[in-house]
Each structure stands twice: as C-alpha cells, then as structure tokens.
Amino acid sequence: MKANEEETTCFFLFLSQAGRGTVKAQSGFNANNDAETLYKAMKGLGTNEATILQLLTARSNAQRQQIKAAFKTLHGKDLVSDLKSELGGKFETLIVAMMATPVMFDVTSLRNAIKGAGTDEKVLVEILASRTQNEIGEIIKTYKKEYDHDLEQDVSGDTSGHFKRMLVILLQASRQQGIQEGKIQSDAQALFDAGEKKFGTDEDQFITILGNRSAEHLRRVFDAYMKLSGYQIEESIQRETSGGLRDVLLAVVKCARSVPAYFAECLYNSMKGAGTDDATLIRIMVSRSEIDLLDIRAEFRKSFATSLHNMIKNDSSGDYRKTLLLLCGGDDA
Numbered sequence: 001m002k003a004n005e006e007e008t009t010c011f012f013l014f015l016s017q018a019g020r021g022t023v024k025a026q027s028g029f030n031a032n033n034d035a036e037t038l039y040k041a042m043k044g045l046g047t048n049e050a051t052i053l054q055l056l057t058a059r060s061n062a063q064r065q066q067i068k069a070a071f072k073t074l075h076g077k078d079l080v081s082d083l084k085s086e087l088g089g090k091f092e093t094l095i096v097a098m099m100a101t102p103v104m105f106d107v108t109s110l111r112n113a114i115k116g117a118g119t120d121e122k123v124l125v126e127i128l129a130s131r132t133q134n135e136i137g138e139i140i141k142t143y144k145k146e147y148d149h150d151l152e153q154d155v156s157g158d159t160s161g162h163f164k165r166m167l168v169i170l171l172q173a174s175r176q177q178g179i180q181e182g183k184i185q186s187d188a189q190a191l192f193d194a195g196e197k198k199f200g201t202d203e204d205q206f207i208t209i210l211g212n213r214s215a216e217h218l219r220r221v222f223d224a225y226m227k228l229s230g231y232q233i234e235e236s237i238q239r240e241t242s243g244g245l246r247d248v249l250l251a252v253v254k255c256a257r258s259v260p261a262y263f264a265e266c267l268y269n270s271m272k273g274a275g276t277d278d279a280t281l282i283r284i285m286v287s288r289s290e291i292d293l294l295d296i297r298a299e300f301r302k303s304f305a306t307s308l309h310n311m312i313k314n315d316s317s318g319d320y321r322k323t324l325l326l327l328c329g330g331d332d333a
Helices: 002-015 031-042 049-057 061-075 079-086 089-099 102-114 121-130 133-147 151-158 161-172 181-194 203-212 215-229 233-240 243-257 259-271 278-288 293-303 308-315 318-328
Strands: none
Touching (some): 031 061, 049 089, 061 079, 061 089, 079 089, 089 318, 102 133, 102 151, 121 243, 121 278, 133 161, 151 161, 181 215, 203 215, 203 243, 215 243, 233 243, 259 278, 259 308, 278 318, 308 318
C-alpha cells in the first residue's frame, strides 16, 4: 500500500501544472464500473478495441491507476498484462504507455534508452531538456527505486565528452531561479566569445550558461546575443557544435523559448517525410496529454502548414490512429 501511496503523490505532483492538457478527469468516475467494462471488452473470443480506447482516453492518468487497482481487486488479474495479451502492435504500445504513471513512463523510457547496445540519445535529450526540476527530481528517485541504479551513473556510463557533461548538469535539476539582470550582457558576451568570435569553440561556456540559467533569464540572453552578434543563438550552436552536444543544446534553447513549440517541432519531425518515428509520437502524445497538448497543437498550427490532428490522421491507421486522435482532442484546421 505504501508504494501505491507514494506513486499517487508522485503523479499528483506531476499533474499540478495541468490545465492545458487535452485529457481531463472524468466527472462521476467509478473505477469498479470501468474495470468491469474493460474486463468484458477482453473476455471470451475477440476483443472490443473500440471500448478500450474510448474509455481509457476519456480518463485521466490518476483515474487509470484507480481502474488498474480495481481490476486487480475484482478479478485478481493485472490489467496491463491482460491488455498486452489482447492487443498488438503500435496500438498495444500506446495503450500500455497510457497505463503507466507519468513518472514511471519517463523512467522506463530513459531506462530503455540506456540499456542494451547503443544509446537512444534522442530520448535522453527530449526528456532531460524538457522536464521541470521537480519532475527530474521525481524521475531520479523513482529510477533508483525501480532499478536500484543511479540514473546519473547510468547516463554517464553510456555517454561521453561534452554531451555527457551537459546531461549531468541537467540531472542536477538546480537551475538558478529568476532573471539576473547583472549577468544578461556578460552571459551573451561569454557565449559570443566562446563561439563565433574565436577559432574553435569553448563548449564549456555553452554548457555552463545554457545548463544553469533559468528559462526567463536565457530568453533575455538570447535577445542580447542577437543584438551583439547578429545571429540567433540556434544558428551559432548549429555552426559551432556537433553530434549529441548540438542536439541537447538546441533542445535546451528551444525549451527555454517555449516548451510547447519544442514539442510541436519534435512531433512534426516524427511524422514528416517517409516513415514515422512512432516511439517519439507515442512518447510526446502520452506524456503531454494532461500538461500542455492544447498549447502544442496551437504552436503546431502556427509553425506548420497543417494541424497536428491532420498530420496524425495521414500518418497512422486503425485503432492506433483512433487513440492518437482522441488524445489529440480536436482539429485546428
């Protein structure tokens, strides 16, 4: 029971910033009724996918956790295991992702990105650059509890060089608060001196300033940098750095400017061109559905010649598409 209580506290902490999400708690919610509905949808021959996807997208994550508990109490079975055995493919992956608490979803995403051969740098960058300091703290605690491993050590063991150092700074979750008026000009100058102004690049300066200042402070620094150098900071990072370091610095800059705009771009990139990066599409749609997906949709429409709804519709199919569109929650045509 204690672990469950802790988990509950965790995801309420995560949901405290809610309000701009597309998925809301259902009023008049009854966990036992929902558990029965899902049980019937999976009982006997065949599975009623429509019932499953419509019910789960219309409940908040906290409510899904209660349904999970009720299902076990009523039937002595694990709901997620049953869903896994009844569903398949990308649809299964999406539904299973929706059943994890937000912090556990991030933790398992990071764990899968690190373990095994090779590292999925994209996942490390996306999660560590975009989550709040509170969220990073919860992720580190939950990772330790779940895997008896230190996340920072695992990340360090799997990455190297300046890229590793930037990720380690982000894992400290200790950005300075507010705007330091006295440092805006000197930070902009330091970034200019470290890159455009010299032969070669002093990556340390980029890492220290972009890793430790608050988002609102950085936005002022970026304006000062533009006046000073004639370049957007993103252009300089593109020119002056490469590989994983470039990816994480750009993600940090974009998140400092606007987290929803950053995710809109990630979603667009996951679907543009041939093929779809379904892992990224699922990760963002699920993890932002109760936080800022409405803002992401608005940014998407502003930046690209189509709506998020429309792009998902053209890029996916079947029950997987239906579920994604319900999470999306509407079209901004």
